[in-house]
Amino acid sequence: MSETKLPKVVIIGGGTGLPVLLRGLKKYNIDITAVVTVADDGGSSGRLRDELDIPPPGDVRNVLAALSEVEPLIEDLFQHRFNTGNGLSGHSLGNLLLAAMTTIRGDFVTAIREMSKVLNVRGKVLPAANQSVVLHAEMEDGTIVSGESKIPYSGKKVKRVFLSPEKVEPLPETLEEISSADLIIIGPGSLYTSILPNLLVPKIGEAVCEAKAKKVYICNVMTQAGETLSYKASDHVQALYDHMARPFIDTILVNNENIPANVQERYTKELALPVEVDEDKLQAIGLEIIQDNLIRYEDGVIRHDTDKVASLLYSMIDVT
Structure with missing residues (x-):
């Protein structure tokens, strides 16, 4: 008697957002693959x-x-x-x-x-690759900032990010997992320094775009100074599309819970504001929008509610 095939879920990201999400997802009877940045x-x-x-x-x-x-x-x-x-x-x-x-x-x-x-x-x-890569950012004024940790502190607006070396190879296993996935989750995490470094590895971004699985982007709750200052939800998606040179996301998961004033005040000092959910623009670019109360607080720090988000993601899995 053959074993029942578990739904295959691939999560792409890095930073603090990815582990938070995985703690919730691992409670479900699914086959998890996490693709992690090496930038x-x-x-x-x-x-x-x-x-x-x-x-x-x-x-x-x-x-x-x-x-x-x-x-x-x-x-x-x-x-x-x-x-x-x-x-x-x-x-x-x-x-x-x-x-x-x-x-x-x-x-x-x-x-x-x-x-x-x-x-x-x-x-x-x-890992997104079996070697180190260096992340570079071209700023809107044309200057180049090299190094993942330096990009958010440049004081300039990011135009695009890119990797060196250019010919870094992904693992064949990673490409296989992406192409056979039932659900691909992108984020949450820093847009330019945690998510895009994975998609920019040659063949990985292409494999994600070509995969038949539903692709879900978990939008950050707050903007991030040095990366997404004043970005609305659609700006996050558009940045992903610009780097991949094509649309590829089916669904966006966004928070619609109000952030308490005392918590917002703390984030204001970091020039961070709640990400505005511009529904008209998101619908215009063809996205399914799922809104819910998605956050919890840890010592005044905003985190995605791992159980709530995992439950919503699990409900999206279609293995028919």
């Missing part, structure tokens, strides 16, 4: 990337932790960040373990697979 060049990840010439492990570490099914103490250990120690300060244990496994196995992807076994990870975690 990070800041903090512990950036140091290990430069010193050991390996892809940055930080975003992958957070996704592995989110999808792990181990005792909380083991996850806490994996996520532990050293605050003192000459050379150790600032590094997380998980980053060091991924770096060590990459050195032992000689390959970042193999290291992720081995750590996935140790952490009993629910699903697959695949």
